[in-house]
Amino acid sequence: MKNQSLASSELILNEDGSIYHLNLKPEDIATTIITVGDPDRVVDVSQHFDSIEVAIHKREFKTHTGTYKGKRLTVISTGIGTDNIDIVFNELDALVNIDFEKRIIKEKHTQLSFVRIGTSGSIQHNIPVDSFLISESAIGFDNLLHFYGNTDFLDNQFSEALVKHTNWNSNKSKPYVVSGDANLIQTFSTEGFSKGTTATNVGFYGPQGRVLRLKTEDANLNAKLENFEYKGVKITNLEMETSGIYGMAALLGHRAISLNAILANRANGTFSKNPRAIVNKLILKTLDTLVKK
Numbered sequence: 349m350k351n352q353s354l355a356s357s358e359l360i361l362n363e364d365g366s367i368y369h370l371n372l373k374p375e376d377i378a379t380t381i382i383t384v385g386d387p388d389r390v391v392d393v394s395q396h397f398d399s400i401e402v403a404i405h406k407r408e409f410k411t412h413t414g415t416y417k418g419k420r421l422t423v424i425s426t427g428i429g430t431d432n433i434d435i436v437f438n439e440l441d442a443l444v445n446i447d448f449e450k451r452i453i454k455e456k457h458t459q460l461s462f463v464r465i466g467t468s469g470s471i472q473h474n475i476p477v478d479s480f481l482i483s484e485s486a487i488g489f490d491n492l493l494h495f496y497g498n499t500d501f502l503d504n505q506f507s508e509a510l511v512k513h514t515n516w517n518s519n520k521s522k523p524y525v526v527s528g529d530a531n532l533i534q535t536f537s538t539e540g541f542s543k544g545t546t547a548t549n550v551g552f553y554g555p556q557g558r559v560l561r562l563k564t565e566d567a568n569l570n571a572k573l574e575n576f577e578y579k580g581v582k583i584t585n586l587e588m589e590t591s592g593i594y595g596m597a598a599l600l601g602h603r604a605i606s607l608n609a610i611l612a613n614r615a616n617g618t619f620s621k622n623p624r625a626i627v628n629k630l631i632l633k634t635l636d637t638l639v640k641k
């Protein structure tokens with residue numbers, strides 16, 4: 349296929365040559381990128397850097413690039429949800445894999461490594477608050493990946509089993525199952541991390557079975573997720589970005605891992621007494637693992 353020039357409605361650049369939402373130029377990012385949900389968490393990460401060379405903020409997307417113990421790293425906030433992951437991943441990929449001058453896809457592909465440092469709620473009694481969990485794979489209850497082609501890597505048998513087990517309401521989009529990067533998972537498989545399968549939800553309340561004033565469509569959904577098992581794999585935790593991160597990374601040829609600080613245990617009804625401290629502990633553990641030889 350001819351490498352056609354991308355129209356100005358598709359590859360959108362700002363007046364200064366930066367990409368539309370993130371406001372970043374190609375030279376502003378490292379090839380190892382930490383994603384966090386909360387823009388305030390960007391500083392919680394970059395405060396540990398030796399130095400910061402780039403600090404740019406637009407909307408919920410705050411970016412710092414610098415070095416940690418000599419390794420160049422970027423940390424960026426995505427805000428909440430897989431809709432933002434679509435923007436962040438397409439634009440970060442464009443920064444390395446599209447020639448902004450010629451507006452064409454580069455011949456040589458550059459692979460990025462993504463590490464999510466996020467918070468999450470466990471649905472299993474034995475995964476306590478204040479623990480850390482690696483998402484080996486993610487189940488998307490969002491529908492982001494269904495808008496893309498070439499999704500042969502999705503585990504459809506796993507999805508079918510889950511649909512059957514939960515008697516999934518067909519008004520909701522079909523869950524999709526996608527894995528994290530095996531090498532990154534191996535690198536982070538050190539003491540202090542458990543591993544699991546993460547369900548990514550389209551909301552924090554109803555979609556995660558939280559009832560304040562509103563009833564949910566299926567009051568038993570979390571219990572069904574808790575006791576579901578497929579080939580020995582159980583669903584461990586709920587959050588709101590990992591399926592999009594794993595799916596977009598797989599589509600774009602990047603590597604990704606999602607690390608979760610478990611703040612809530614939904615099965616036990618408990619919440620961390622010191623969420624800030626536990627997230628900061630995960631940040632330091634992540635940074636040190638990234639520079640480990």
Ligand SMILES: O=P(O)(O)O[C@H]1O[C@H](CO)[C@@H](O)[C@H]1O
Nearest residue numbers: 385386428466467587588589
């Ligand atoms: O702490 P972050 O990374 O934002 O992650 C979790 O926290 C938010 C909800 O409170 C959602 O984004 C969820 O995925």
Ligand SMILES: O=c1cc[nH]c(=O)[nH]1
Nearest residue numbers: 467468469587588612
């Ligand atoms: O229960 C939780 C905790 C953090 N983030 C979530 O999405 N859910």
